[in-house]
Amino acid sequence: MKLSVNPNDKTPIYRQLYEQIAAQVLSGALAPGTPLPPIRTVSKELGVSMITVRGAWDMLERDGYLVTRAGSGCFVAPISAQTRDQRRTEKLTALLDETIAAAKAHGIRDTELVSMLLERWEN
Amino acid sequence: MKLSVNPNDKTPIYRQLYEQIAAQVLSGALAPGTPLPPIRTVSKELGVSMITVRGAWDMLERDGYLVTRAGSGCFVAPISAQTRDQRRTEKLTALLDETIAAAKAHGIRDTELVSMLLERWEN
Amino acid sequence: MKLSVNPNDKTPIYRQLYEQIAAQVLSGALAPGTPLPPIRTVSKELGVSMITVRGAWDMLERDGYLVTRAGSGCFVAPISAQTRDQRRTEKLTALLDETIAAAKAHGIRDTELVSMLLERWEN
Amino acid sequence: MKLSVNPNDKTPIYRQLYEQIAAQVLSGALAPGTPLPPIRTVSKELGVSMITVRGAWDMLERDGYLVTRAGSGCFVAPISAQTRDQRRTEKLTALLDETIAAAKAHGIRDTELVSMLLERWEN
DNA sequence: GTGGTCTAGACCACT
DNA sequence: GTGGTCTAGACCACG
DSSP states (O other): OOOOOOOTSOOOOOHHHHHHHHHHHHHHHTTOOOOOOOHHHHHHHHOOOOHHHHHHHHHHHHHHHHHEETTTEOOOOOOOHHHHHHHHHHHHHHHHHHHHHHHHHHHHHHHHHHHHHHHHHHH | OOOOOTSSSSHHHHHHHHHHHHHHHHHSOOTTTTTTOHHHHHHHHOOOOOHHHHHHHHHHHHHHEEEEEEETEEEOOOOHHHHHHHHHHHHHHHHHHHHHHHHHHOOOOOHHHHHHHHHHHHH | OOOOOHHHHHSHHHHHHHOOOOOOHTTSSSSSOOOOOOHHHHHHTTTTHHHHHHHHHHHHTEEEEEEEETTTTEEEEOHHHHHHHHHHHHHHHHHHHHHHHHHHHTTTTTTHHHHHHHHHHHH | OOOOOOOOOSOHHHHHHHHHHHHHHHTTSSSSSOOOOOOHHHHHHTOOOOOHHHHHHHHHTTTSSSSETTTTEEEEEOOHHHHHHHHHHHHHHHHHHHHHHHHHTTTTHHHHHHHHHHHHOOO
């Protein structure tokens, strides 16, 4: 499990953690049932407060990515393929819609946008 | 000139104003030289503090979207076609990059993303 | 707005606060739009940490009871009559069902249970 | 004797065990004198630690539901009809009081509550 | 050892 | 002044 925080990023640390874990669960990199390292460990390795980590874990549990069992640890929650696909595209379509709106507002055509996309994909 | 604020939105009010004005300037909806309504008018109509409006205007001036002429008000700044195009694509590529990153994180291929884009373009 | 915490109660403080606010919103004692006292004030008056209060507020916002506007305060969220009634009965029916299950498990009849209920209502 | 644990449930495992045994004793499903399976058997079948099972048994013994006879195991304790009835109603009135409190907090009348109860009784 | 909760005090962004 | 976030360190319940 890979985690990192960028203190210079203006998005809150707990949000950064949330996004990373959620993405790994949705992509399948973290399989259901996988135990997560203890909060204290994560906290130390990343150099952030335990409470910050817990905040992220809390949100992840609320959103159904994790289950925590007091005294035994946190685990990746089982997630139906359906839910996973839905969540996966949710974020993406939101971003796509915003991009499309911006393109349209500036009079850019779909073909132009697609070519920009393909060009940038390589990076 | 159309402006609106959504107090329930988590993005700061001054930022909402900034984005709206900037977008209208870049899209040409607000032509260079156009006078903006007085701060106190905007403040009243939107039901936000004058200080907040002032903050947005300041930022817009700092970024070259507006110019203030003491005693006569604020006006849309002249902007070179080059700068305008640059800014337009700046925003767009930022969004594109984010979208691409999300797609890659979820194991989605470029062809899939393109087809999603085209499908959503119609809306 | 009335709030109190019982440190002897084993239910977490933030939960106690949550329940009290939620109940007052659902019962109509707190009308939509009503501003809540600042977190720091509540914190001081109840003698609990700011973070604890924020935890409760956070949950209340997530569940749609409050909206918070950074820099200006927290307010009772608008809530549709439908949602309100639904939530109101949700908790109640859960409790009722548990009670009924316990009564049935012990061979108590519905009429007995009703008379117990009425007797205890007076307290 | 039927036992099960739900690790996703937020109530501690030892408590889940306690409740199940206590309920079966009070309802008569487990008659006084009945021997309980060895702790290690229960532990294995439920997939929980022996310490946890032991904790539940201890609590049950403390509360007079079980008796341990060194070398021969645990047995359902004899319980007077009086004690049994008292405990039965204890639990029930606690639930009733909570239900009534919730109803009152939401401005629901006794007659409404009774009709809700009767309606739900049928399930 | 694990997570769950709490405290006291701090800095920043927004209005 | 408001909420948003973070730190460091603590105690308890659970397994």
